[in-house]
Amino acid sequence: MASKSVKLLWALSFSVILTLFSFQVRAAEPAAEQAAEPVAEATAQPTHEAGKMDISHEIFSHIQDAHDWHLFSIGENPVTIPLPVIIYSPTNGLSTFMSSRFEHGHAAYNGYQLNKDGKVEALDGSKIYDISLTKNVVAMFLAVILILILFLRVSKKYKENGPDKAPSGMQNAVEACVVFIRDEVAIPNLGKDYKRFMPLILTIFFFIWIANMLGLIPGGANLTGNIAVTCCLAVIAFVVMLFTSKKHFWGHLFNPPGMPTAVKFILVPIELISLIIKPIALMIRLFANMLAGHIVIACFVLLIFIFANLNVWIGGSFSVISVALSVFSMLIELLVTAIQAYIFANLTAIFIGQMIEDHSHHAGEEGFDHTDTERELSL
Amino acid sequence: MGLLTPDFGLFFWTLLAFLLVLFVLGKFAWKPILNSLSERENSIAKSLATAEQARKEMASLKSENESLLQKAREERSLMLKEAKDNAEKLISDATAKAKSEYERIVADAQSAITQQKQAALTEVKNQVGNLVIEVAEKVLRKQLANKGEQESLIKDLVDNVKLN
Numbered sequence: 001m002a003s004k005s006v007k008l009l010w011a012l013s014f015s016v017i018l019t020l021f022s023f024q025v026r027a028a029e030p031a032a033e034q035a036a037e038p039v040a041e042a043t044a045q046p047t048h049e050a051g052k053m054d055i056s057h058e059i060f061s062h063i064q065d066a067h068d069w070h071l072f073s074i075g076e077n078p079v080t081i082p083l084p085v086i087i088y089s090p091t092n093g094l095s096t097f098m099s100s101r102f103e104h105g106h107a108a109y110n111g112y113q114l115n116k117d118g119k120v121e122a123l124d125g126s127k128i129y130d131i132s133l134t135k136n137v138v139a140m141f142l143a144v145i146l147i148l149i150l151f152l153r154v155s156k157k158y159k160e161n162g163p164d165k166a167p168s169g170m171q172n173a174v175e176a177c178v179v180f181i182r183d184e185v186a187i188p189n190l191g192k193d194y195k196r197f198m199p200l201i202l203t204i205f206f207f208i209w210i211a212n213m214l215g216l217i218p219g220g221a222n223l224t225g226n227i228a229v230t231c232c233l234a235v236i237a238f239v240v241m242l243f244t245s246k247k248h249f250w251g252h253l254f255n256p257p258g259m260p261t262a263v264k265f266i267l268v269p270i271e272l273i274s275l276i277i278k279p280i281a282l283m284i285r286l287f288a289n290m291l292a293g294h295i296v297i298a299c300f301v302l303l304i305f306i307f308a309n310l311n312v313w314i315g316g317s318f319s320v321i322s323v324a325l326s327v328f329s330m331l332i333e334l335l336v337t338a339i340q341a342y343i344f345a346n347l348t349a350i351f352i353g354q355m356i357e358d359h360s361h362h363a364g365e366e367g368f369d370h371t372d373t374e375r376e377l378s379l
Numbered sequence: 380m381g382l383l384t385p386d387f388g389l390f391f392w393t394l395l396a397f398l399l400v401l402f403v404l405g406k407f408a409w410k411p412i413l414n415s416l417s418e419r420e421n422s423i424a425k426s427l428a429t430a431e432q433a434r435k436e437m438a439s440l441k442s443e444n445e446s447l448l449q450k451a452r453e454e455r456s457l458m459l460k461e462a463k464d465n466a467e468k469l470i471s472d473a474t475a476k477a478k479s480e481y482e483r484i485v486a487d488a489q490s491a492i493t494q495q496k497q498a499a500l501t502e503v504k505n506q507v508g509n510l511v512i513e514v515a516e517k518v519l520r521k522q523l524a525n526k527g528e529q530e531s532l533i534k535d536l537v538d539n540v541k542l543n
Contacts, residue, residue: 228385
């Protein structure tokens with residue numbers, strides 16, 4: 001894909017620039033703080049020294065989950081929305097409190113503290129289960145509310161207008177996407193049995209797409225660029241794959257037809273690994289793509305401060321280029337949000353399609369599998 | 380680096396959120412949307428098929444009408460021709476009949492005349508015969524004293540009577 005290679009090129013070239021300049025950045029330059037870019041945020045950290053700009057920390061704090069929603073910083077004081085922390089500890093039971101109790105990692109509360117990665121840990125080092133409503137969780141709830149409102153309203157319109165009235169407004173937009181998913185993703189990959197999987201594929205597609213787009217909003221959470229989210233989606237897809245798989249698939253897996261016995265001993269483990277790799281590929285692909293996009297945009301914006309650290313005037317004039325570049329990559333990201341959602345939905349459909357494939361495909365098996373793998377690779 | 384290690388909490392909430400969305404949308408959104416989509420597609424396909432059917436019917440109706448019209452025209456000309464023939468035949472029949480009647484009447488009249496004439500002649504002959512006999516009687520009563528005179532008289536009389 002063109003956009004992917006372009007992105008790769010950018011990521012490469014700018015990582016080179018970043019490493020070149022990151023040494024100079026260490027030279028303190030308070031002028032960097034004067035441009036109140038909301039994207040250039042820095043969660044306060046015990047190790048963070050005033051006036052210094054740690055680029056990689058900036059970027060990682062931007063793309064990682066947090067226990068509070070950072071909006072912007074005024075001088076050295078970050079303005080954040082505190083979020084609830086919910087922790088279950090086998091020894092101490094359930095405890096809930098607001099993340100503001102931690103005072104951005106400066107204080108411990110109730111036997112818990114934030115470590116330098118922004119994660120909650122017990123002071124005594126015991127095992128805890130952190131199910132806090134973090135920034136990503138809250139963003140996901142927002143996405144869920146948005147999705148539910150959008151689609152329930154659209155479906156209400158279908159119920160009110162009946163099937164024979166031309167769609168209008170949001171219904172029209174949703175319908176185009178639904179028809180696209182049905183005709184381009186579900187039917188070609190799942191065949192006549194596609195109706196059973198339509199809800200899953202549609203939900204995957206729209207969930208990812210809307211979550212992706214919410215992540216693009218400045219100050220938004222990098223939801224789909226978080227491996228826990230993509231891992232969960234991949235696990236769901238994998239569970240569905242396993243539960244819908246037919247005997248034919250497993251027969252082919254454990255006893256590939258037309259192979260000498262010796263080859264079977266090599267082939268079966270490979271096939272098993274490829275089975276496990278399918279959800280892992282789903283997980284990594286979405287995660288890496290969205291993360292890379294966020295990093296690229298953050299890099300463009302941070303370039304302003306890198307240059308400003310060299311010289312205020314260079315930084316000021318470079319901001320024009322940098323904003324133009326980040327707008328450009330933002331537009332590409334907008335495209336990527338839809339493409340990645342489509343790819344996730346499409347690959348899920350392809351994998352499920354391989355699982356439910358039955359004997360009717362036997363004649364064209366070789367070609368069928370081959371084209372599928374090729375499609376997989378091209379995505 | 381924490382980037383590649385999935386958080387348990389986020390995983391848990393994602394699972395919950397996704398399954399919630401899947402359940403709610405599956406029940407209340409995708410079902411009606413997909414159903415009405417396929418319903419609409421069916422109804423569009425049906426309407427198109429119906430339109431095509433109607434078009435075909437129209438075409439067949441038109442050709443049927445045309446053939447009917449053609450047939451009607453043929454029938455009309457046939458009827459006209461028949462009527463004309465009938466009229467001619469009627470006229471000729473009437474003429475022939477009139478002629479034969481006329482001939483019959485004439486023939487009848489002629490035969491009647493002939494008959495009458497014969498009857499009249501016979502009557503006249505009879506009358507004449509009677510008259511002659513009367514006259515002859517009268518004459519004979521006076522003149523026929525002798526036989527010779529008688530015979531010559533009869534002979535004369537007979538010769539004189541000539542049938543027309």
